[in-house]
Amino acid sequence: MSETVTALGGAHYAGYATITEQPARGMITLRGNLAEVAVKNAATGVAGVDMPDLRECHIVDQRGIAWMSPDELLVMVPHPEVASAVSTIQQTLSGLHSLVVDVSDARALFRIEGSGAREVLAKLCPVDLSPAAFGPGQIRRTRLGHVSAAFWMVDDSAFELVCFRSVAQYAFDLLKTAAEPGGEVGVF
């Protein structure tokens, strides 16, 4: 198998928050009736985390499940496992109306870390990012500058953010500019 190359080759920037493009992660879009037991089992079976509820994201290291819409989940597994995970899910869901697609190569994944991480995202997204309104365990799909993105918190001071691979450079540049030293606002 050919070597996986990420959009920006692991680009990194250290400002008052650090922005790092993450290595490839296996990402699978799973669409179907989320109330169906088989769909829940299929997702939790390969991800090994609990089924998320509305606007939740459960993630442990590389594995996780994010609630994307009322009929869509994003299932995350380590990149080398993605092909086997897709076939496992497809087998579990055979006969059920569902869609399972490997979207790993369609995405770019960033980590935004540090005490200023909330502020960097708050500059770019029309979202209330105060600790009272948003914390670990939640996911928010929104607008990052001019492009769509989704993010969740892996702990109290680190976010993971996904966007389309085609806009990875734009997203990185936005985050980088927002994290430049001297740009601190100090709201949170």
Add this chain to the structure above:
Amino acid sequence: MLILTCPYCGVSGEETEFHGGGEAHLKRFGPGASEADFESYLFHRENPKGVHFERWRHVNGCGKWFIAARDTATLQVFGTYPAQTTEPPQEIRDKITAARPGWRWRDFA
């Protein structure tokens, strides 16, 4: 600025997270319809100063279509509801009546 609440994912977001999709509750007239009906389906739109019903899509979020009832002059949002309906739910009509007694929009009141 409009603050809309997506009835599918419950997110309250400002309007740039959404995308407007024109007037809601249009009745489709297709093949076999009269010329006048087809013309009105294609071209005739309400342009009210006041209560209005619009389709919106949560384009940067869950991607679902919904309908918003709002006032075009004050930007007050009376409510949002899923798009799988041909007329506004009673609950939304009640909220509009509370704020704008005697309102009328096409055949709804």
